[in-house]
Amino acid sequence: MASAMTMTQKILARRAGKESVKAGELITAKLDLVLGNDITSPLAIKEFEKIGVSKVFDREKIALVPDHFCPNKDIKSAQQAKDVREFAKKYGIKNYFEVGQMGIEHALIPEKGLVTAGDVVIGADSHTCTYGALGAFSTGIGSTDMATGMAAGELWFKVPDAIKVVLKEKPQKYVSGKDVILHLIGLIGVDGARYMSLEFSGEGVASLSMDDRFTIANMAIEAGAKNGIFPVDDKTMEYINAHSNKPYEVFEADADAPYAQTVEINLSTLDYTVACPHLPSNTKTVKDIGEVKLDQVVIGSCTNGRIEDLRVAAKIMKGKKIAPGLRCIVFPATQNIYLQAMEEGLLKTMVEFGAAVSTPTCGPCLGGHMGILAAGERCLATTNRNFIGRMGHTESEVYLASPAVAAASAITGKISAPEEVEK
Amino acid sequence: MKLTGKTHIFGDNIDTDVIIPARYLNTIDPAELALHCMEDIDAAFVDKVQKGDIMVAGYNFGCGSSREHAPIAIKGSGISCVIARSFARIFYRNAINIGLPILECDEILSEISEGDCLEVDLSAGTILNKTTGKSYSSEAFPEFMREIIEAGGEIEYIKKKLGEGVD
Numbered sequence: 048m049a050s051a052m053t054m055t056q057k058i059l060a061r062r063a064g065k066e067s068v069k070a071g072e073l074i075t076a077k078l079d080l081v082l083g084n085d086i087t088s089p090l091a092i093k094e095f096e097k098i099g100v101s102k103v104f105d106r107e108k109i110a111l112v113p114d115h116f117c118p119n120k121d122i123k124s125a126q127q128a129k130d131v132r133e134f135a136k137k138y139g140i141k142n143y144f145e146v147g148q149m150g151i152e153h154a155l156i157p158e159k160g161l162v163t164a165g166d167v168v169i170g171a172d173s174h175t176c177t178y179g180a181l182g183a184f185s186t187g188i189g190s191t192d193m194a195t196g197m198a199a200g201e202l203w204f205k206v207p208d209a210i211k212v213v214l215k216e217k218p219q220k221y222v223s224g225k226d227v228i229l230h231l232i233g234l235i236g237v238d239g240a241r242y243m244s245l246e247f248s249g250e251g252v253a254s255l256s257m258d259d260r261f262t263i264a265n266m267a268i269e270a271g272a273k274n275g276i277f278p279v280d281d282k283t284m285e286y287i288n289a290h291s292n293k294p295y296e297v298f299e300a301d302a303d304a305p306y307a308q309t310v311e312i313n314l315s316t317l318d319y320t321v322a323c324p325h326l327p328s329n330t331k332t333v334k335d336i337g338e339v340k341l342d343q344v345v346i347g348s349c350t351n352g353r354i355e356d357l358r359v360a361a362k363i364m365k366g367k368k369i370a371p372g373l374r375c376i377v378f379p380a381t382q383n384i385y386l387q388a389m390e391e392g393l394l395k396t397m398v399e400f401g402a403a404v405s406t407p408t409c410g411p412c413l414g415g416h417m418g419i420l421a422a423g424e425r426c427l428a429t430t431n432r433n434f435i436g437r438m439g440h441t442e443s444e445v446y447l448a449s450p451a452v453a454a455a456s457a458i459t460g461k462i463s464a465p466e467e468v469e470k
Numbered sequence: 471m472k473l474t475g476k477t478h479i480f481g482d483n484i485d486t487d488v489i490i491p492a493r494y495l496n497t498i499d500p501a502e503l504a505l506h507c508m509e510d511i512d513a514a515f516v517d518k519v520q521k522g523d524i525m526v527a528g529y530n531f532g533c534g535s536s537r538e539h540a541p542i543a544i545k546g547s548g549i550s551c552v553i554a555r556s557f558a559r560i561f562y563r564n565a566i567n568i569g570l571p572i573l574e575c576d577e578i579l580s581e582i583s584e585g586d587c588l589e590v591d592l593s594a595g596t597i598l599n600k601t602t603g604k605s606y607s608s609e610a611f612p613e614f615m616r617e618i619i620e621a622g623g624e625i626e627y628i629k630k631k632l633g634e635g636v637d
Contacts, residue, residue, distance in 0.1 A: 073614045086495045090538055093498060097625050100632065116496060123496035173536040173560060189538035189564035195628040203614065237483055238530035242559050271530060273559055326483060413492040413535070432534060434487045436510040 051301035053209040054276055055244040058184040058298050062167045070208040070305070078108065079183075080161055081196040082170030084152055084409075085113035085124070088131045090190035091171055095197055103138050104200030110142035110161055111135050112152040115409045120416040150381025150407045153177040153265060153349035158381055160291025164279045165298055169196050174349050174431065176267045179276035180260035182283055182297060186274045207273045209244040210235070211306040214251030216315035221359065221465045224259030225351060225429065225449035227312065228266040229320040233330030234310060241271035243307060246300060248278060251314045257286045258355040265350045266431050269327040319464050321427075322447040325435045333452060333464045341370075343426040344457040345438075346450050347378025347405075348412045351429035354384050356450040361393040363454035363465055369401030370460030376411065376418045377404045402457070414438045420445075427456050473550045473571070473590045474600075475522035477582060478515065480508075482528035486540040486561065489532065495539055503539050504546030521548040524588050528554065528579055532561025541565040551590050553597065553608070555579060566615055567624040573597065573608040 050067055052060065060068040062076040083091050088111055103109055111131055116124035135143035142161060149155065153174050162168055164182035168175060173187035188202070196202050212231060232239070245267045247260075255263070260277050267275025277283070279297045287295055319333040346352070346360050357379060369375050377397050379385040385407065388394050394404050411418030412430040420426055420439030426446070428438065433445035446462060455463040488511040490503055497503065508515040525544065531554035532540060541564050544552065551571040565572045571592050578597060586601035597606040611619065621627035 073612060086492075087536065087538070090498045090542075094625050098629055098632065115492075121496060127496060127498075171536055171538075173534065175536075187536040187560050189536050189560060189567060191538060191567035191624050192563060195624055199628055199632060237533060238556065238558070241530060241556065268534075271533060271558060413487070415492055415495075432485075432487070434485045434534060436491055437487050441510045 051303040051305060053244060053304045053306070054246055054278065054298050054300040055184055055209060055274060056206055058165055058167060059204060059206055061165070068206045070206055072206045073203060074206060075201050075203050076167050077201050078169060078196050079166035080108050080110060080168040081193060082110045082112070082152060082156065082168065082172065082175060083193050084115050084172055085117055085128045085131055086115045087171035087190050087193065088134070089127045091193035091197070092130060092134045094191050094194035098194065098198045100198045103140065103197045106139045107141045109140050109197055110156060111140055112144050112149055112155060113146065114149055114151050114407065115413065116415050117149065117408060118146050118406065148382060150384070151349045151352055151409055154353055154380035154384065157181060157261065158290060158383055160293060163287050163291050163293045163295035164283065165296030169193065169202055173268045174265050176272065176274050177261055177265040177349060179264035179267065179274050180257060181287060182277060182279035184274055184276065187268060207242055207244045208307045209246050210240050211309045212245055212247045213249035213309060213311045214247060215249055215311060215313045216251055217254040218314040218317055221451040222317050222319065223449045223451060224255060224262035226317055226320045227314065228263045229322050229327070229330050229447065230312065230317055231310065232266065232270045232322070232328045233320065235270055237269060237326055237328045238271040240267065243272055245270065245272045245275040247276065252277060253280060254314065256355060257282055258353040261353065262350055266327070269431060319449065319452050321452065321462060322433055324433050324444040324446065327431070327433060327447060333462060336462050339446065339462040340425065341373060341427050341456060341460055341462065342424040343418065343420065344373065344375040344453050345411050345418055345426060345428040345430060346453050347380060348409065348430040349380065350431045351450050352378050352380030352384065354387050356429065357384065357388045357393050358391070360450040360454040361396040363451060363468060364400040364457070365396050367400060367458050367468065369457055373457060373460050375402040375457040377402050378407060380407055382407065411438055427453055427462060429453050471592045473522065473524065473592065475524045475550055475588060476520065477524050477526050477584065477586050477588055478519060479582065479584050480511070480525065480527040483530045483533055484511070484527050485534035486532055486537050487534055489540040490537065490543040495537060498539070500542050500546035503543040507543040507547040516547060519547050519549065522550045523548060524590065525549050525552045526579060526582055527552065529556045531557050533558035536560045538564045538568065541568050541570045545570045553578060566618055569619070569623045575606050575608040578606045
């Protein structure tokens with residue numbers, strides 16, 4: 048009889064053609080999607096050409112998204128973007144998304160229906176773990192793995208052990224998926240789930256929207272995890288059916304699946320959580336943070352640039368003005384989200400508030416462009432990393448928080464809870 | 471295969487943003503990337519490092535972004551081997567894939583000084599601190615990964631595999 052498996056292990060076993068797998072086992076699994084962006088793909092293309100194959104394994108199962116330094120920030124970036132564009136053309140890659148159709152990859156790929164439940168996905172971007180929200184196994188890899196994935200359509204994996212994260216009850220108003228994942232990283236540390244899966248479960252999952260789940264799975268890597276994954280429920284199926292015609296397969300962890308550790312989070316008592324410089328695990332609640340004055344607020348990224356993020360930020364900004372001397376920059380994550388935000392009047396609210404609204408790009412999150420910090424400047428961002436120099440000068444500081452906290456903080460000019468501005 | 475070099479010591483959670491800041495990711499040229507290796511945590515590193523030197527660090531080395539430019543910059547700077555208490559998983563794969571030798575060793579960091587001379591035997595997985603005379607052992611690579619390393623990196627490995635008719 049097959050031994051009990053986690054949800055991740057079941058997906059890996061199926062795609063490796065095995066009845067069962069165990070943590071630590073090395074397997075080769077078939078890939079349903081191989082993803083790259085404008086800074087990791089050029090290196091992958093160079094390695095791919097060395098392999099000497101005349102075609103990619105499947106033109107429809109590769110996605111190339113020029114989102115990091117695009118729209119092109121300088122001449123060298125323009126060349127890299129051009130190299131990716133030409134590769135896509137040469138090999139007939141179906142899912143290449145040009146500026147104008149492009150979005151931040153981890154918001155765009157689910158929106159385009161390119162991932163469904165039960166898939167095995169690799170991406171040359173660490174936040175590829177986002178698609179675990181859809182019940183897929185999805186993990187970040189480097190450019191050489193991307194190259195071999197494009198050529199062979201399969202990759203070796205070490206089957207991961209897992210941490211079970213049990214979510215209880217429901218979060219309070221304005222407490223979001225971002226607070227859940229920051230709180231969890233604060234509990235287990237930036238390497239607390241190293242080489243492991245984070246498997247979310249419990250009755251609290253039902254209270255989280257798909258956008259919240261994408262945010263949570265997105266930052267699994269910030270705890271060192273190989274992947275983060277959610278069980279498939281009605282909300283997942285509604286999302287998949289609305290976005291994809293691809294076949295899907297629903298996997299469930301066995302009731303007696305082996306877990307290295309179990310962590311419980313009561314969503315109802317969770318407070319607004321902020322990660323202070325210079326690690327995502329350096330968390331405090333807004334209540335305990337004291338007075339932290341800000342120079343810039345960034346709302347967007349693959350973590351928090353989705354429509355619900357913009358809705359909550361606009362709701363808090365509505366009828367208010369930005370704090371004097373503060374810069375607030377908003378990045379809708381995809382063109383569809385941009386359009387929807389426009390139709391709902393969210394962008395108008397934000398511009399009237401005093402925010403700058405940008406086309407989709409990863410730009411400021413990784414210190415690329417469109418919002419770089421000078422020495423001594425402090426930014427609160429809804430992004431995912433606050434390492435030294437992440438958004439600019441090594442003497443700048445990044446605080447990570449939810450869109451609700453970001454919007455409230457843009458009003459007061461210091462890190463604030465939404466209730467402080469809604470009095 | 472034996473490697474000998476002077477050590478450069480770093481702490482825990484050395485992330486790929488400090489190994490190679492994103493502002494330099496508009497190139498894939500190893501020589502250009504190497505010019506900025508460790509720049510945001512030790513601006514003098516590229517001037518101090520000599521060919522063959524060895525990097526020693528704490529837990530979770532290479533955490534953060536998947537950028538393969540990080541091990542490429544380290545290799546390009548002249549570093550012959552990285553020894554850490556533990557590695558973040560994407561960095562671990564990337565280092566093996568590009569042929570940067572890495573070893574996990576828990577004890578050495580607390581008994582080493584900047585500039586100590588190390589001799590590393592990669593096939594035996596042993597480390598000798600020639601300055602202090604102490605020796606250490608590290609976890610051996612699984613056979614599967616040794617095959618990749620012996621093939622000369624993942625590309626050579628997959629070429630061999632595809633050549634054998636696996637598609």
